[in-house]
Amino acid sequence: xxxxxxxxxxxxxxxxxxxxxxxxxxxxxxxxxxxxxxxxxxxxxxxxxxxxxxxxxxxxxxxxxxxxxxxxxxxxxxxxxxxxxxxxxxxxxxxxxxxxxxxxxxxxxxxxxxxxxxxxxxxxxxxxxxxxxxxxxxxxxxxxxxxxxxxxxxxxxxxxxxxxxxxxxxxxxxxxxxxxxxxxxxxxxxxxxxxxxxxxxxxxxxxxxxxxxxxxxxxxxxxxxxxxxxxxxxxxxxxxxxxxxxxxxx
Ligand SMILES: [Zn+2]
Numbered sequence: 001x002x003x004x005x006x007x008x009x010x011x012x013x014x015x016x017x018x019x020x021x022x023x024x025x026x027x028x029x030x031x032x033x034x035x036x037x038x039x040x041x042x043x044x045x046x047x048x049x050x051x052x053x054x055x056x057x058x059x060x061x062x063x064x065x066x067x068x069x070x071x072x073x074x075x076x077x078x079x080x081x082x083x084x085x086x087x088x089x090x091x092x093x094x095x096x097x098x099x100x101x102x103x104x105x106x107x108x109x110x111x112x113x114x115x116x117x118x119x120x121x122x123x124x125x126x127x128x129x130x131x132x133x134x135x136x137x138x139x140x141x142x143x144x145x146x147x148x149x150x151x152x153x154x155x156x157x158x159x160x161x162x163x164x165x166x167x168x169x170x171x172x173x174x175x176x177x178x179x180x181x182x183x184x185x186x187x188x189x190x191x192x193x194x195x196x197x198x199x200x201x202x203x204x205x206x207x208x209x210x211x212x213x214x215x216x217x218x219x220x221x222x223x224x225x226x227x228x229x230x231x232x233x234x235x236x237x238x239x240x241x242x243x244x245x246x247x248x249x250x
Contacts, residue, residue, distance in 0.1 A: 001026060001027065001028045001158060001176075001178055001179055002026070002027040002028075003024055003025075003026050003027075003176065003178055003183065004024065004025040004026075004027075004071060005022065005023075005024060005245060005248040005249050006022075006023045006024070006025055006038075006064065006067045007020040007021060007022065007023075007038075007062060007067075007242075007245055008021045008023045008036070008037065008038025008039065008062055008063060008064045008067060008093060009021030009038035009039040009056055009057075009058075009062055009063075009089055009092070010056070010057045010059065010062060011054040011055060011056045011057070011089065011240070012054075012055040012056075012057065013053065013054050013055055013205070013209070014055070014205070015203075015205045016203060016205045016206050016209070017192070017203065017206075017242065018242050019054070019191070019240040019241075019242065020239075020240060020241070020242045020245050021036065021038035021039065021062075021089050021090070021239060021240070022036070022185070022237060022238070022239050022240065022241070022244065022245045023035060023036045023037060023038055023064055023067075024036070024174075024176065024183070024185060025064070025067070025068060025071070025073075026159075026176065027073070028156075028157065028158065029157065030077075031077060031078075031079045031080065032068070032073060032074075032075075032077045032078045032079065033078070033079070033080045033081070033082065033156055033159065034064060034078050034080070034081045034082070034093075034097065034100070035081075035082045035084075035159075035174050035176075035185050036082075036083060036084055036090045036185070036187070036239060037064050037081060037083070037090065037091060037092060037093025037094055037096070037097070038062065038063065038064055038089065038090070038092060038093050039056060039058055039062075039063060039088075039089065039092040039093060040063060040065075040092045040093050040094075040095050040096050040128070041060050041063040041065050041066060041093075041096055042060060043056075043058050043063075043092050045125055045127045045128065046088055046092075046125070047088075047122075047125065049122070050088055050123075053209070054089065056089065063093060063096065064093045064096065064097075065093065065096040065097070075096065075097065076099075078097045078100050079100060079101065080100055080101050080102075080103060080153075080155070080156050081094065081097060081100045081101070081102045081103070081133075082102075082103045082104070082153065082156070082159060082161070082174050083102060083103070083104040083108070084171060084172055084173065084174060084185065084186075084187025084188065084239060085104070085105075085108050085167065085168045085170065085171040085172070085187060085188065086104070086108055086109070086111075086112040086124055086128075086129075086168070087123060087124070087168065087188070088123075088124075088125045088128060089239075090187070090188075090239065091125075091128045091129065092125075092128055094128055094129055094131075094133055095128065095129075095130075095131055098131045098133070099134075100133070100134070101133075101134045101135075101136050101155070102133040102134060102135050102136065103136045103137075103138070103153050103154075103156070103161065104135070104136075104137060104138070104161075104170065104172070105137065105138055105139075105161060105163060105165075105170035105171070105172045106137035106138060106139050106170065107139075107165065107169045107170030108168060108169060108170025108171065108172070109135060109137055109170065110169070110170070111124070111168060111169035111170055111215075112124040112126070112129075113126075117215070119213070119215065120168075120169070120215070123168075123213070136153075136154060138151045138153075138161050139151075140163050142160070142161075142162075142163075145160065145162070145175060146182075146184075146230050146231060146234055147226060147229060147230070148162050148164075148173075148175075148226060149162065149163060150162050150175050151163075158176060158177040158178070158179070159174060159175070159176055159177075160174070160175045160177075161173075161174060161175075162174065162175050162184065164186065164187065164189045164223045164227075165215075165216060165219055165223075166189070166214055166215065166216045166217070166218075166219035166220030166221075166222075166223055167187070167188040167189065167210070167213065167214055167215070167220055168188075168215055169215055171187055171188060171189070172187065173185055173186045173187055173189060174187070181233060181234075181235065182233060182234045182235065183234075183235050183236075183237075184227075184230070184234050184235065184236040184237070185237065185239070186227060186236050186237065186238050186239070187238070187239050188210075188238070188239055188240065189220065189223050189224060189227060189238065190202075190210070190224055190227070190238050190241075191206045191209070191210055191238055191240045191241065192206050192238070192240075192241055193237075193238070193241045193243050193244050195224060195238075196224070196227050196228050196236065198228075200224075200228070235248075
C-alpha cells in the first residue's frame with residue numbers, strides 16, 4: 001500500500017489560519033482509493049454563504065482529478081471513495097469520479113438526502129451527487145480499535161470507517177492500516193492541530209466556527225477527548241490543518 005497526502009482545496013477563511021482539504025490517495029492492489037475529495041474541477045455550485053465563510057481558492061490544479069494526473073496515475077482507476085462526511089469541501093469532487101463506489105456512514109447520507117434541521121438543509125449541496133453515485137453505507141456496528149469503534153470497509157482492504165458524529169450527523173474518521181503503522185483521517189472532528197495537543201488550544205475564530213456548524217457540540221468535544229488519548233503509534237490528522245498536511249508531505 002502506498003499513501004499520498006494531497007491538498008485538494010485551499011481555503012482562506014477570514015481571521016483564521018490557511019486551511020487545506022487534506023485528502024488521501026491510496027494505491028492498493030492495482031486500485032486507487034480516495035479518502036475525501038475536496039472540490040471538483042471547475043466547482044461552480046457553492047452557496048454564497050459558504051464561499052463567504054471559507055473563501056475557497058478553487059484552483060483547478062488542486063482538484064483531486066488533477067492531483068492524481070500530476071502523480072502520473074489514471075483517475076479512472078479510482079474504484080473507491082471514502083467520505084468523512086458530505087459537506088461541500090469534502091464531497092465536491094465526487095462528480096469527477098462518477099464510476100467509483102462511495103463509502104460513508106448511513107446517518108450521513110440520511111442527513112444529506114433527508115435533512116431535518118435548517119442547518120442540515122443549508123449545509124449540503126445535492127448537486128454534488130446528482131450523478132447518483134454507487135453508495136455503500138455503514139452503521140455504528142464495528143470492532144474496537146484504539147478505544148474507538150471501527151467498521152472495516154467492504155472490498156477495501158486495510159481501511160475502516162470510525163464513527164465520530166458531532167460535526168454532522170454521520171461524520172466519521174477513516175482508519176488506514178498502511179502495513180507500517182496506522183493513520184487516522186479525522187475529517188472535521190477538529191480543524192486545528194493544537195486541539196489535540198497538551199494543553200489544547202485553538203484560534204478563537206476556528207473555535208467559534210466549529211461550534212456554530214456542529215450538529216452536536218457536546219458529542220464533538222467528547223470525540224475530541226478520545227482522539228487526544230490515542231496511542232502515539234496512530235498518526236491522527238484533521239482534514240483542514242495545513243501544518244499536519246505539510247508534516248505528512250515532507
Ligand atoms: Zn470541512
